[in-house]
Amino acid sequence: MAAAAPAAAQSPAPTATQGENLxxxxxxxxxxxxxxxxxxxxxxxxxxxxxxxxxxxxxxxxxxxxxxxxxxxxxxxxxxxxxxxxxxxxxxxxxxxxLADSEKLHPMQQAFIDHDGFQCGFRTSGQIMSAVALVQEGRAGSDEEIRENMSGNICRCSAYPFIVDAVKDARAVMS
Structure with missing residues (x-):
């Protein structure tokens, strides 16, 4: 049987309170x-x-x-x-x-809607933000380049082909 850890090791790390170490x-x-x-x-x-x-x-x-x-x-x-x-x-x-301009969606937001690139929806905002940036960075030239540059945004819901199509359509509007 393992020995119990000392009480000090079990206590949570201190957090700053209002006005303290901020x-x-x-x-x-x-x-x-x-x-x-x-x-x-x-x-x-x-x-x-x-x-x-x-x-x-x-x-x-x-x-x-x-x-x-x-x-x-x-x-x-x-x-x-x-x-x-x-x-x-x-x-x-x-x-x-x-991203949106008042009531008008950003072209990438609209493209994700048009191509059903939402996956489960939970990671969609991060994917849209990444897609906007990669187009602005000039890293959306081909399907392979889009996939590579979107590889940091993963989800198990597998709408990836739709996301590539959305990025290509938005790229045309954003350019």
Whole structure:
């Protein structure tokens, strides 16, 4: 029988309370400036979802493997579950909520609808954010290139051929 671990090893890690060990972070999220105090260990994902109430960005694996949490930071794809909010102080953040222009969907959002590229829907926001970025990066030239550059956004629901078609259609509109 294994010996019990000491009590100190079993207690949870301390968390910062209001006003204790916090950092001030300034962000521009979906075009709106915001400043907030946060725990320096808080992820961008948790900050977006819990502090700013932008719940379109999903928490999937919480290990950076599935891509559900993909957002754009200063125009590049970022896994928000692996990014500390404090590390993007001053950055421009775009989430799925920031893609549409009022009532008009972003071309990639519309293409995902038109091609039924939703899979289960849970990881769709991360896939759309990644797809927008790869088109803007010029990495959507061929079916193979699209598949390769979308490989960080995985799901077991297997709508991948529809997603490739959606990216190609949106690419034509976005160019």
């Amino acid at each position: 950092v001030t972070v300034g962000l521009r999220v979906n075009g709106e400036r915001t400043r907030l105090e946060t725990d320096p260990r808080a992820t961008l994902l948790d900050t977006l979802r819990e502090r700013l109430r932008l719940t379109g960005t999903k928490k999937g694996c919480d290990r950076g493997q599935c891509g559900a949490c993909t957002v754009r930071v200063d125009g590049r794809r970022v896994l928000s579950c692996l990014t500390l909010a404090a590390s993007v102080d001053g950055a421009e953040i775009t989430t799925i909520e920031g």
